[in-house]
Amino acid sequence: MTRKYNFSAGPAGLPDEVLLQAQEELLDWHGKGLSIMEMSHRSKEFVSVAETAEQDLRDLMGIGSNYKVLFLQGGATTQFSMIPMNLLRGKNTADYINTGIWSKKAIKEAARYCDVKLAGSSEENGFTAVPSQDQLILNPEAAYLHYTPNETIGGLEYDYVPEAGDVPLVADLSSTILSRPLDVNQFGLIYAGAQKNIGPAGLTVVIVREDLLGNVVDGAPTMFDYKVHADADSMNNTPPTFGWYLAGLVFQWLKAQGGVEAMAELNQRKAEKLYAAIDGSDFYANPMAKANRSWMNVPFTLADDALDKLFLEQAEEAGLLNLKGHRSVGGMRASIYNAVPEKAVDALIEFMQQFEKQNA
Numbered sequence: 600m601t602r603k604y605n606f607s608a609g610p611a612g613l614p615d616e617v618l619l620q621a622q623e624e625l626l627d628w629h630g631k632g633l634s635i636m637e638m639s640h641r642s643k644e645f646v647s648v649a650e651t652a653e654q655d656l657r658d659l660m661g662i663g664s665n666y667k668v669l670f671l672q673g674g675a676t677t678q679f680s681m682i683p684m685n686l687l688r689g690k691n692t693a694d695y696i697n698t699g700i701w702s703k704k705a706i707k708e709a710a711r712y713c714d715v716k717l718a719g720s721s722e723e724n725g726f727t728a729v730p731s732q733d734q735l736i737l738n739p740e741a742a743y744l745h746y747t748p749n750e751t752i753g754g755l756e757y758d759y760v761p762e763a764g765d766v767p768l769v770a771d772l773s774s775t776i777l778s779r780p781l782d783v784n785q786f787g788l789i790y791a792g793a794q795k796n797i798g799p800a801g802l803t804v805v806i807v808r809e810d811l812l813g814n815v816v817d818g819a820p821t822m823f824d825y826k827v828h829a830d831a832d833s834m835n836n837t838p839p840t841f842g843w844y845l846a847g848l849v850f851q852w853l854k855a856q857g858g859v860e861a862m863a864e865l866n867q868r869k870a871e872k873l874y875a876a877i878d879g880s881d882f883y884a885n886p887m888a889k890a891n892r893s894w895m896n897v898p899f900t901l902a903d904d905a906l907d908k909l910f911l912e913q914a915e916e917a918g919l920l921n922l923k924g925h926r927s928v929g930g931m932r933a934s935i936y937n938a939v940p941e942k943a944v945d946a947l948i949e950f951m952q953q954f955e956k957q958n959a
């Protein structure tokens with residue numbers, strides 16, 4: 600068996616150690632004679648798995664007791680609707696910052712529920728830099744301010760946390776959660792689909808300040824009310840048990856690696872050497888403002904896009920998988936989440952340099 604290097608944007612690679620542990624426990628979880636997948640979510644065994652996962656995430660991110668941590672389904676995309684449905688709290692307007700495809704999707708959905716005001720946009724610079732705090736036009740009457748800390752497709756990441764005063768800050772952390780330290784207290788709500796930096800697809804994590812709960816719009820489906828999930832410890836119905844369990848294994852793995860501080864150091868090193876290789880050549884290019892280059896998703900183009908196909912074929916032969924850029928952008932994209940080891944980035948850089956030598 601050979602594990603290849605996986606640069607998928609999502610569902611993304613998982614740590615080998617986590618997959619091996621899941622394999623070992625698959626048929627007989629902790630001597631119970633059955634798989635975790637086959638257990639009642641209300642069994643004391645699963646409840647302990649669920650509680651441990653939540654506590655480990657709380658430890659890793661320093662989440663205070665005034666926040667609820669929810670383990671939901673529906674992906675980050677469902678959060679695009681749940682956020683306005685729950686956080687408008689009688690107001691009729693919310694602020695959004697547009698930095699790319701994911702923020703646009705969030706804006707489009709929110710516009711079904713309220714008057715969306717653009718607090719800032721990267722449109723003028725072709726989505727290559729995020730607006731600075733000074734450039735933001737914040738509405739004190741907004742129910743919340745929504746932004747996308749890392750645009751997974753464009754490869755654009757904020758180098759600061761927007762300050763919105765008393766207006767709750769909402770962040771789509773799908774592709775950057777747990778990649779570096781963050782002060783949760785600056786946020787009203789954080790959400791992330793699990794399939795990038797947490798675990799398998801099918802699980803969505805929401806971290807929400809308790810005082811924001813209990814104001815869902817009239818007529819909202821029960822399953823779209825955060826308070827229902829918070830009151831039921833995310834077990835109002837059957838939760839995604841296997842995803843929750845695997846996320847828990849990833850959280851334990853992260854703790855063993857030294858937590859988010861250690862991951863940040865590693866992630867920064869991985870990203871810097873890949874960008875240095877791109878910048879150091881006339882053959883590869885990345886157009887993002889240096890301060891806003893994503894540590895997690897590194898898009899790059901080849902000097903001649905007629906070579907894209909050959910690049911991808913030869914990369915695959917070299918054991919480097921899923922480097923094709925998003926269909927809306929083209930070119931290449933290397934997603935280098937927590938679970939992608941530094942030696943995978945080294946192998947990619949070596950391959951890129953060889954490919955350039957042969958084809959430039």
Ligand SMILES: *Cc1c(COP(=O)(O)O)cnc(C)c1O
Pocket residue numbers: 609673674675676677701747749750751771772773774792793795
């Ligand atoms: C992948 C992604 C989404 C969509 O996630 P789903 O779980 O597929 O709904 C939303 N926002 C960001 C930033 C993403 O990277």
